[in-house]
Each structure stands twice: as C-alpha cells, then as structure tokens.
Amino acid sequence: MDTLPTIVIGGGLAGLTAAATLARDGRSVVVIEGASQLGGRARTRHHDGFDLNLGPHALYIGGGASAVLRDLGVGAPGRRPRLHRSGVLAGEQVVPAMRFLQREVRQRRRLMGLITGRGRRGADRLAGVTTSEWIHDTLSDPGALAVAASVLRTATYSADRDLLDAGAAAMQLRAATTRGVRYIDGGWTTLVHGLAVQVRRHGGEIRTGVAAAAVEHDDQVHAVRLADGTTLPAAGVVVAVNDPRHALGLLDGPAAARLADAVDDMVPLRMAHLDVALRPLPAAAHPNILGIDRPVYLTVQSDVARVAPNGGAVIHVGRYLVPGEERRDHRPELEHVLDVAQPGWRDHVVDVRYVPRSLVSGDHPRPATTGSQGRVAADAPGVRGLAIAGDWVGPSGMLADAAMRSGQDAAAVMTAGSIATAREAVAA
Ligand SMILES: Cc1cc2nc3c(=O)[nH]c(=O)nc-3n(C[C@H](O)[C@H](O)[C@H](O)COP(=O)(O)OP(=O)(O)OC[C@H]3O[C@@H](n4cnc5c(N)ncnc54)[C@H](O)[C@@H]3O)c2cc1C
Structure with a gap:
C-alpha cells in the first residue's frame, strides 16, 4: 500500500475508471472533482421523475466502455433502441x-x-x-x-x-x-454512480467541489496544487479533465512541451443539442430520426429506457457541428426538427435545456493520427507517476469507449510505470 495516495483529477468516466481500477488493485486513491456533482459529460439532470442526459447518449454494447464496466462489476441496465422504426427527415417530412x-x-x-x-x-x-x-x-x-x-x-x-x-x-x-447500442435506465448517471460505488467499496475517496490548479512535478510527480492554494502530496497523479488544452495547462516544463504539439493539432468534436422532457409524447411513430439533407438527429430515449415517468417522454435533438459553426445559434433549427417530428410539443414541456456547443470529444479521430491508433498515449507526458486519460487519449475506440479504456491505461501506467511495461506484463 502507498503511504501517499494517487490523486485522480476529474470525476468523469475516465477519472472514475482509473480510480476504480486502482482502488480494486489495492492502491490508495483520491478523486478530486471540480464540479459539485460527479460525472462530467456523463452526468444526468433529474427533474420531476425525468432523467435528462447531456445530449443523446448511447452505450456501444461491443465497445470498450462496456468491457471496462463489466471488468469493474458495474451494471449498465437498459435496452436497445427499436431501429426498425427509424425515420428519416428529408425536406420537411419524416418518412420511414x-x-x-x-x-x-x-x-x-x-x-x-x-x-x-x-x-x-x-x-x-x-x-x-x-x-x-x-x-x-x-x-x-x-x-x-x-x-x-x-x-x-x-x-x-x-x-x-x-x-x-x-x-x-x-x-x-x-x-x-x-x-x-443501449440506452441506459436512469440516464448515464447510473454508470457514474456504479463506478463511484466501486471506488468507495475498495477504500477510495471522492471529493467534489475541489478543483486542481496545477500538478507539481519535475521528472517525478510530487503533489497537486488546488485552486484554493492548498497542496495535496501525491505518489501519482492521473489527469482526467474534460479538455486536452486544460490538461496541458495543468503541466509545465518538458512534460507540457512533449504534449503541446499533439494538443495544438487537436480539433474538438462538438454538438448543439436540445434536451426535452414532455408529458405526454405527441407522436410515437418514429423514436429515432436521422437527418438526410441536414446534420441533425432526434431520439426518444424513453421509448426503450427508463428515463421518464409513466406517460412522459425524454427526447434529445442534436445538431452535429463542423469546426467554425460553434458560435451560431442552432436552437431555431432544433426546435424546427421537433415541430416536424412532434407537432404541438411546446404545449407538453416539463423540462427543456439548450446546449449550444457541447464538447463531445476532445479530438476527432483524424487521418493524421490514423484514427485512434496514433493518438497520444496515457504516459505521453513522460513524468514518473503521471498519466493522462480522456476520449482524446490512447489507441482504443472513440467517445466514452476511448475515455474509459484510457482510464484503465492510466491505472496501468500508475502500477507498471509505463504503457509499454504494462502491455509486456499483460503479454507475459
Ligand atoms: C452531447 C454529447 C453526446 C455524447 N454521446 C455519446 C454517446 O452516444 N456515446 C458515447 O460513447 N459517448 C458519447 N459522448 C461522449 C462521452 O460523454 C465522453 O466521451 C465521456 O463522458 C468523457 O469522459 P471524461 O471523463 O473523459 O471527461 P468528462 O466527462 O468531461 O469529465 C472530466 C471531469 O473533470 C472535471 N474537471 C475539469 N477540470 C478540473 C480540475 N481542474 N479539477 C478537478 N476536476 C476538473 C470536470 O468537471 C469533469 O467532471 C457524448 C458527449 C456529449 C457532450
């Protein structure tokens, strides 16, 4: 057992995965989360019996996140969407x-x-x-x-x-x-809660409302400096914050220089979305609608997942953004999609939230990085006792799959010293 803990900065899926893995493997772990609530982009707003994820969220059943959840003993209850009932939005019409x-x-x-x-x-x-x-x-x-x-x-x-x-x-x-894919009962907070339970069950500690300002290191990690000026000494640190540029800002010297070029080239993936709770649902015909001549998507997640009370519905409408579109107001377009798909929806609103430019992923899997294969590794900063995790890190998958796989990679770096040593240990 370490005398000092490993500190995980960020209580989203990546950070909680790293923490749950380390705690299970007998390490002393403290998660610090800057927000008052855990979960980051996987958090869910609960209102009047409705569970509103931050935009449309679907778990890939065969993907990395599902595998990590199974490995950590975290359940992911829910159901597959009924895709045979999908519609397409072409012009002003929804057709099967x-x-x-x-x-x-x-x-x-x-x-x-x-x-x-x-x-x-x-x-x-x-x-x-x-x-x-x-x-x-x-x-x-x-x-x-x-x-x-x-x-x-x-x-x-x-x-x-x-x-x-x-x-x-x-x-x-x-x-x-x-x-x-599967839509999750109770929203993605069910996954977040399940991970947090595993962290605590194995003796890990989770502190919310505690933000990191910097990682104190030379070629070895020493401590995390908090936003309130205090310092937490650490045997190791996992940086699992939401945005690659923010992660970079927590480091300095050669470690920051080693990451800087890769981070400079990254292009965040963003979406504008409207998350809506309705009672009742005006039109049940097409629970999933794909835009054909415009980059939009609508999903009634309550069609299969338990995210709404009886008689209620949860709908997410998203507008995929290409770089340069982030500052535009996409709300009228999203509301128009709802007007076409769910006529009269405005009379049934229980809760509604518009998010103009959600960060879906810190980077696109780009041809320049041969997709995910050439992304920065969890031990890229090259500092003993330091690892990074997030949906822009590591060679596996996209989105939450990448976030959670890289969380486990970061835990392996803490234990084995580097990704290469961790992989050799697994192969032996
Ligand atoms: C609209 C939308 C739709 C999506 N749909 C899907 C989907 O269908 N399927 C899928 O697999 N993925 C989806 N994703 C992506 C998925 O949600 C993310 O990849 C995943 O949740 C990222 O987890 P993370 O832990 O890396 O980052 P985050 O969830 O962003 O967590 C980082 C955490 O760090 C905290 N933090 C930041 N700075 C500090 C600091 N200085 N000190 C302490 N804490 C700090 C933040 O508050 C946050 O809680 C979607 C994302 C969005 C936004």
Whole structure:
C-alpha cells in the first residue's frame, strides 16, 4: 500500500475508471472533482421523475466502455433502441427509413456493405484515409451517399468527413451494427454512480467541489496544487479533465512541451443539442430520426429506457457541428426538427435545456493520427507517476469507449510505470 495516495483529477468516466481500477488493485486513491456533482459529460439532470442526459447518449454494447464496466462489476441496465422504426427527415417530412431506402437509394447493397463493415476495404486498410474519400470511392448514387453520411454522423458524432479517419469511422459503424447500442435506465448517471460505488467499496475517496490548479512535478510527480492554494502530496497523479488544452495547462516544463504539439493539432468534436422532457409524447411513430439533407438527429430515449415517468417522454435533438459553426445559434433549427417530428410539443414541456456547443470529444479521430491508433498515449507526458486519460487519449475506440479504456491505461501506467511495461506484463 502507498503511504501517499494517487490523486485522480476529474470525476468523469475516465477519472472514475482509473480510480476504480486502482482502488480494486489495492492502491490508495483520491478523486478530486471540480464540479459539485460527479460525472462530467456523463452526468444526468433529474427533474420531476425525468432523467435528462447531456445530449443523446448511447452505450456501444461491443465497445470498450462496456468491457471496462463489466471488468469493474458495474451494471449498465437498459435496452436497445427499436431501429426498425427509424425515420428519416428529408425536406420537411419524416418518412420511414426503410421506405426511403427503397425509393431513393439505388446502390443499396454497396451502402449496406459500407455500413456493416462487409465492404471492399476493411477498417485496418482505411486508417489514414479521410471518410470523404472512402465513401466517394465506394458510392456514387446521391441517395446512397446521403444515407451513408447520415449514418456516419450518428455513429461517430462527426459531420466533418475530411477530419474524420475512415478506419475509425468503419470500426465505429461495425460496432454499432454488430452488437448495437443501449440506452441506459436512469440516464448515464447510473454508470457514474456504479463506478463511484466501486471506488468507495475498495477504500477510495471522492471529493467534489475541489478543483486542481496545477500538478507539481519535475521528472517525478510530487503533489497537486488546488485552486484554493492548498497542496495535496501525491505518489501519482492521473489527469482526467474534460479538455486536452486544460490538461496541458495543468503541466509545465518538458512534460507540457512533449504534449503541446499533439494538443495544438487537436480539433474538438462538438454538438448543439436540445434536451426535452414532455408529458405526454405527441407522436410515437418514429423514436429515432436521422437527418438526410441536414446534420441533425432526434431520439426518444424513453421509448426503450427508463428515463421518464409513466406517460412522459425524454427526447434529445442534436445538431452535429463542423469546426467554425460553434458560435451560431442552432436552437431555431432544433426546435424546427421537433415541430416536424412532434407537432404541438411546446404545449407538453416539463423540462427543456439548450446546449449550444457541447464538447463531445476532445479530438476527432483524424487521418493524421490514423484514427485512434496514433493518438497520444496515457504516459505521453513522460513524468514518473503521471498519466493522462480522456476520449482524446490512447489507441482504443472513440467517445466514452476511448475515455474509459484510457482510464484503465492510466491505472496501468500508475502500477507498471509505463504503457509499454504494462502491455509486456499483460503479454507475459
Ligand atoms: C452531447 C454529447 C453526446 C455524447 N454521446 C455519446 C454517446 O452516444 N456515446 C458515447 O460513447 N459517448 C458519447 N459522448 C461522449 C462521452 O460523454 C465522453 O466521451 C465521456 O463522458 C468523457 O469522459 P471524461 O471523463 O473523459 O471527461 P468528462 O466527462 O468531461 O469529465 C472530466 C471531469 O473533470 C472535471 N474537471 C475539469 N477540470 C478540473 C480540475 N481542474 N479539477 C478537478 N476536476 C476538473 C470536470 O468537471 C469533469 O467532471 C457524448 C458527449 C456529449 C457532450
């Protein structure tokens, strides 16, 4: 047992994963979370029996986050969305997705090959290629191209096909189509709570409302300096804050210099979203609606998950943003989507929240980093006892899958000293 604890900065999925793993493995751990509530982007607002996630959230059943949750003994109750009842928003009309496919798409077989990963080029051969190149190399029919773009946006949250690596996109599509996704009962706070229970069960400590101002280190970690000026001595530190630039700002000297170039190139992935609780739901026909000629998505998560009381509904409407669109007001467009899909919704509002530019991920999986494969590693700062974690770190997956996998990588760095040593230990 260490005499000093490992301090995890950030109580989102990445930080809580690192803490739960370290605590389970017998290390002394303290999580400090700057906000008054745990969870970061996986937090859920509970209001009048409704559970509102921060935008549409779906857990990839075959993905890294699910595997980590299983490993840590955290349940993820919920159900798969009923995708056969999906609609598409084309012009001012919502039409059943199957009907749209039959009427408007000529290259259906090729399109399905691309979406399910049974196309001509496997995900490994697509790494380093833009998604734009990939889909134009595979499809020529405008209907098929529009559906491919829409499905890709929904699976990856990226609307910028030149910034999105085709290998990463293909893997994400494959994960979505083979095992599917699950909407979580009680919202994603259920996962956050489950992780926090594991941290505490193994003797870890969690403090909310405690913000870090800096990590004190030379080539070895010494302490965390808090925003109130006090210092917490530490045997190790995991930096699991939301934004790569913020993580960089907590470090200095050669460690910061080693991360700076990679962080400078990162392009955050953002979404504008409207999260709505209604009672009752005006129209039940299409619980999932994909925009065809505009980058929007609507999902009635209460259709399958327990996130609303009887007779109520929770809906998330998202607008995928390409870099440069973050400062625009997308609320009228999102409300218009609801007007078309759920006529009269304004008369049934119990709770509503508009978030203009949510940070979905700290970086796109870009062709320049061959998707996720070339992202910075958990031990990239090169300081003994220091690791980073987040959805922009490590070689595995995207979004929460990347956040939680990198949380476990960070824990392995604390135990083994470096990612390479941790991998050798696993292989031996
Ligand atoms: C709209 C939206 C939709 C999404 N949909 C999906 C989806 O469908 N599927 C999926 O897999 N992923 C999805 N994601 C992504 C997923 O939510 C994130 O990848 C994941 O929650 C990130 O976890 P994290 O711990 O890395 O970061 P965060 O959740 O951001 O946690 C970081 C924490 O650090 C804290 N912090 C920051 N600075 C300090 C400091 N100085 N001191 C102490 N604490 C600090 C913050 O308060 C925060 O709680 C979505 C995200 C958004 C925004």
